Amino acid sequence: MRQTAGHEKGSELTTPPNISAADEQIEVPGLSGLTRDWLSAIGEDPDREGLQRTPHRVAKAWGFLTAGYGQTLEDAAGSAVFAAEGSEMVIVKDIEFYSMCEHHMLPFYGRAHVAYIPGDKILGLSKFARIVDLYSRRLQVQERITTQVADAIEELLEPKGVAVLMEGIHLCMAMRGVQKQNSSTTTSAMRGLFRNDPRTRAEFMSAVQGTLRNR
């Protein structure tokens, strides 16, 4: 796996390892040359004015879109595990995500909803979004992101239950291939009480229901 250090980060190595706007400036090594070839392969002239800087822009954009490869769960969320303050369900909903499908390298995007029931530990709220980004910013399938987010929360918090629900729109199904503009895909991972107790699952589903696709 590519590491952040391979991104020619230079003096920025001292900055916190969170994904930030600075990551956008880091080119994936070697990608600009490949992008030049790609442009030629599709019949473009990589030297025409509008495309001259495109290989570098693409290499930077992909540095951002795949920044998750250079991060660990500890980097993303390890600093904000605290002693529990209660044992009621916590729901962080409407976390937008953007990812790239591993089959076509085209975007899919949507919203993630994450809930857990604490055991002895709780997590800083922003870290749920950081965990979603950590696993979205790679080549992915939606099911795997969903499972990885649930696994990560279990690993960090050992909670009584975890629920992750993701709704995604896949451009590989809209702008090419089957060309279905209105379909969306929902994936879920239910663990512990969310799997075993129908009332807990129902409480979560009703909390996130209104937010599902209506756009």
Ligand SMILES: Nc1nc2c(ncn2[C@@H]2O[C@H](COP(=O)(O)OP(=O)(O)OP(=O)(O)O)[C@@H](O)[C@H]2O)c(=O)[nH]1
């Ligand atoms: N399960 C799953 N499938 C996905 C995801 N993203 C894209 N796909 C699917 O991956 C499949 C790849 O199918 P293939 O038949 O190998 O590729 P293809 O000929 O380009 O397929 P079409 O998209 O049907 O034209 C397609 O059905 C995509 O819709 C995802 O996140 N999860």
Ligand SMILES: [Zn+2]
């Ligand atoms: Zn695809």
